Amino acid sequence: MINPKPLFPGARVALIAPSGPVPPERLEPAVRSVEKLGLVPVVYESCRSAHGYLAGEDQLRADDLNHAFADRSIDGILCIRGGYGAQRILKKLDFSCIRKHPKFFSGYSDVTTLHIALNQLCGFITYHTPMPSTELYDGADEYTMKSLKRVMFGDSAGTLENPGSMEPEVLVPGCACGRLTGGNLSLVASSLGTPFEIDTRGKILFLEDVDEEPYRIDRMLTQLLLAGKLNDCAGLMFGYWTRIEAEQPDRSLTLLQIFRELIVPQGRPALMNLACGHSLPSMSLPMGKKLKMDASAKKISILR
Structure with a gap:
């Protein structure tokens, strides 16, 4: 790259x-x-x-x-x-x-x-x-x-760290290394079946979204799962899920339930609650850059 x-x-x-x-x-x-x-x-x-x-x-x-x-x-x-x-x-x-x-x-x-x-x-x-x-x-x-x-301005090596008040959360422990891809879940899912389909093989997949109901997040993650994209990736990073609210909360799964049912069984190292996406404060990410993620230690390093 x-x-x-x-x-x-x-x-x-x-x-x-x-x-x-x-x-x-x-x-x-x-x-x-x-x-x-x-x-x-x-x-x-x-x-x-x-x-x-x-x-x-x-x-x-x-x-x-x-x-x-x-x-x-x-x-x-x-x-x-x-x-x-x-x-x-x-x-x-x-x-x-x-x-x-x-x-x-x-x-x-x-x-x-x-x-x-x-x-x-x-x-x-x-x-x-x-x-x-x-x-x-x-x-x-x-x-x-x-x-x-x-x-x-060119100083993108080092680590990706949340602001001090925000602690990343471990969804699946373990280590992964790969180039960073992804972004907004809705756009990632809608790339499938096109000549511009996302390739997650051996990569770290970052996802975030805004203004969706939980069942829609479930549907798009399931689409990625059925397309093999969650199995192909080396690891996952989850950012902000902004205004993801169920119209009927008592008849909905929570985001954490969705992640535990769809992401955890794939066994790929995964971190969530990263400060990136449709909220502030927000970190900037180098898409295509090679990262090393130690989910167990909640540490993400940008490799040269």
Whole structure:
């Protein structure tokens, strides 16, 4: 896997919206938040466009991403927000061109689709991070910003640690080593059966989600299980499960019950309650990077 050059003070970064539209009132503060990082934001058309629940039509969003990678004056690419729509542009992306111009690329949530595609088809590391018009525009906590700057400016070796107030929990003890893949469970599950299907073989699978009922989490994990993805992986990391609430709690399983019934029997080392996903504080993750996870010791190391 290629490790793209890190960003640096004064780096020109493309702001793109490959999925949902940016709320107009958030664009200016999102741009300022990038400037506060010492970067020079270049706002692409998708950040100012809307087509229903999309940030412009598919071709426009795909063109923004293609052009940002092809433009040699652009040092990195920040997805300004998630939403829905990244899957719709996959077949419009010029992966042969993108492969020739690996760059720092970041985002999360719906951007999971692009992390998987860029890691697997273009062979370079990408970064699962908070986004300018989702978290950064309103100011983020010290832990979140320190973790973001760490991956952004090239200091991504060492350990992945929760903030002091949050303790990871052991779901399945043991050790695992492999490249990191995954992201938002809904997007991981919806990749199955497509040319862009996630490959978990020998990898550490990270999962998180937001605004789903427990039975839907069960359904998507079961889909991964039946597709062999949970058996293929070397280990699992679970982040935030934000607003995962049952409409009828007395007729639902809890998340922990679901994990114990679907994940534990697979025998893969697994950690949960990691500070990453649709809540703050949130760590930034190097997707495609090789990790060593000692679930028993609640320790995750990034390998060079």
